Amino acid sequence: MKLSEKPKWQELPLAASIVEPATSLEYKTGDWKTLKPVVDTTKCIRCATCYIFCPEAAYEENEEGYFLPNYDYCKGCGICAVECPAMCIQMVEEEAE
Amino acid sequence: MAHRTGIEVSLAIAEAARQAEVEVISAYPITPQTHIVERLAKMVADGDLEADFITVESEHTAMSAAVGASLAGARAFTATSSQGLALMDEIVYLASSLRTPVVMALANRSLSGPISIWNDHSDIMNVRDAGWISIFANNGQEAYDLTLMAYKIAEDHRVLLPVMISFDGFILTHMIEPVCVFDDEEIKGYLPPFNPPYKADPEHPVTFGPVGVPDIYTEAKKQQDFAIRSSISVIKEVFADFEKEFGRKYKPVESYMAEDADVILLSQGSVYETTEIAVDRLRKEGKKVGSAEVRLWRPFPFEDLRKAVANAKVVVVLDRAISFGGQPGPLLGEIRSALYPLEKKPGVIGVTAGLGGRDIMIQDYEKMFEYGYNYLKTGKEPEAVTIVGLRE
Numbered sequence: 001m002k003l004s005e006k007p008k009w010q011e012l013p014l015a016a017s018i019v020e021p022a023t024s025l026e027y028k029t030g031d032w033k034t035l036k037p038v039v040d041t042t043k044c045i046r047c048a049t050c051y052i053f054c055p056e057a058a059y060e061e062n063e064e065g066y067f068l069p070n071y072d073y074c075k076g077c078g079i080c081a082v083e084c085p086a087m088c089i090q091m092v093e094e095e096a097e
Numbered sequence: 098m099a100h101r102t103g104i105e106v107s108l109a110i111a112e113a114a115r116q117a118e119v120e121v122i123s124a125y126p127i128t129p130q131t132h133i134v135e136r137l138a139k140m141v142a143d144g145d146l147e148a149d150f151i152t153v154e155s156e157h158t159a160m161s162a163a164v165g166a167s168l169a170g171a172r173a174f175t176a177t178s179s180q181g182l183a184l185m186d187e188i189v190y191l192a193s194s195l196r197t198p199v200v201m202a203l204a205n206r207s208l209s210g211p212i213s214i215w216n217d218h219s220d221i222m223n224v225r226d227a228g229w230i231s232i233f234a235n236n237g238q239e240a241y242d243l244t245l246m247a248y249k250i251a252e253d254h255r256v257l258l259p260v261m262i263s264f265d266g267f268i269l270t271h272m273i274e275p276v277c278v279f280d281d282e283e284i285k286g287y288l289p290p291f292n293p294p295y296k297a298d299p300e301h302p303v304t305f306g307p308v309g310v311p312d313i314y315t316e317a318k319k320q321q322d323f324a325i326r327s328s329i330s331v332i333k334e335v336f337a338d339f340e341k342e343f344g345r346k347y348k349p350v351e352s353y354m355a356e357d358a359d360v361i362l363l364s365q366g367s368v369y370e371t372t373e374i375a376v377d378r379l380r381k382e383g384k385k386v387g388s389a390e391v392r393l394w395r396p397f398p399f400e401d402l403r404k405a406v407a408n409a410k411v412v413v414v415l416d417r418a419i420s421f422g423g424q425p426g427p428l429l430g431e432i433r434s435a436l437y438p439l440e441k442k443p444g445v446i447g448v449t450a451g452l453g454g455r456d457i458m459i460q461d462y463e464k465m466f467e468y469g470y471n472y473l474k475t476g477k478e479p480e481a482v483t484i485v486g487l488r489e
């Protein structure tokens with residue numbers, strides 16, 4: 001059973017346990033957010049603080065060593081924007097883009 | 098061969114846990130349960146039982162560790178009473194919703210306050226909706242037998258639920274009674290090895306107890322209720338097999354002289370045996386009385402109860418706890434609602450007695466039957482809460 005499915009009670013694994021490992025990847029928390037973090041890579045010092053602090057482990061490192069959030073999982077909590085020492089993460093409304 | 102011996106009931110229960118080859122005992126001492134786990138601790142220390150005895154700092158942890166052990170695939174045992182059970186409460190609900198077949202010996206004791214270490218049923222009533230299979234033992238033999246059967250029921254893959262065995266504190270726990278104790282050889286193999294469908298195993302990772310989001314919680318609860326409701330057939334099967342193998346008979350609803358009785362006194366626990374004596378006395382006076390017991394408290398044996406009391410004119414329900422401002426006894430409320438759908442049903446009235454260790458004398462039982470006859474004659478119910486033996 002995938003987490004995204006809505007099983008009948010007869011189909012639910014015993015005690016609603018998650019019996020396959022690593023299914024959290026299928027659970028996209030991206031649609032929780034109203035504000036999304038936008039990284040200004042011109043100011044980023046590539047320190048990885050955002051990567052470490054993000055509770056969803058949404059930051060991914062690109063080839064140039066910059067860290068960018070994966071919006072499928074970013075839930076918009078804003079922790080990265082507060083913690084970034086270069087203050088180069090802006091929380092912006094998704095529609096505003 | 099089994100041998101009949103004089104043994105303190107607490108120690109007989111510990112003996113049953115040993116013979117069930119429990120692997121983890123996680124418990125905190127509390128009167129009147131203490132002798133059970135004290136004996137188990139000694140067995141482990143002396144090397145008579147190969148198990149981990151987890152000494153914990155509270156009952157909350159006792160139950161937590163038992164649930165954890167069960168999830169890890171170990172046969173787990175705990176025991177408690179009263180305030181200890183109340184402190185466990187949070188995890189009592191988790192044990193059933195996580196479907197861990199933990200077995201708990203519950204020495205029934207009243208809840209504070211005022212502080213009372215003595216017997217009534219307020220502790221068990223506090224967890225009646227916690228999703229555990231719950232069975233009353235009325236004497237030492239039953240407490241011993243049912244502790245063994247508890248694992249058979251709990252670990253059955255059609256069930257996978259925790260089981261609590263209730264027995265009256267002091268009245269049973271501290272009594273030396275004749276008990277037929279199995280020889281180890283005789284009972285070996287009665288319980289197959291515990292083999293849960295999922296367990297905490299790094300090779301096959303499983304998440305137990307994840308968040309049940311609104312899309313999942315409802316289905317999880319339905320699944321849990323279905324499991325406990327359907328467990329009644331397994332319970333009956335285990336009772337029947339035990340009788341076949343060892344000759345002692347257990348029924349979800351016990352009854353005595355009830356078939357032709359006009360008035361039935363219905364109770365739970367050790368008092369049921371005394372009601373039988375009252376029945377004998379009143380029968381000698383020509384009164385058509387009988388007694389019954391809801392031994393299996395959860396899942397509630399609706400059909401068995403209906404059959405047991407169907408022919409009576411009145412059922413007098415004896416509660417050993419008060420539902421404050423409510424039913425007024427938890428058992429009374431259950432009996433009334435179980436009989437309500439019947440077309441032809443007996444009248445159901447309720448009395449309360451034996452709170453916090455107050456003795457119930459034979460005359461008190463006779464008085465309870467009198468309430469029944471009075472109701473038959475006048476249609477007048479005892480008012481809420483009528484406590485037999487109360488000074489007023």
Ligand code: SF4
Pocket residue numbers: 036037053054055056057058059069073074075076077078079080081
């Ligand atoms: S807003 Fe929160 S969830 Fe999103 S990337 Fe930043 S820290 Fe992670």
Ligand code: SF4
Pocket residue numbers: 039043044045046047048049050051067083084085086087088089
């Ligand atoms: S915390 Fe700020 S500066 Fe550091 S890597 Fe993340 S975005 Fe760049």
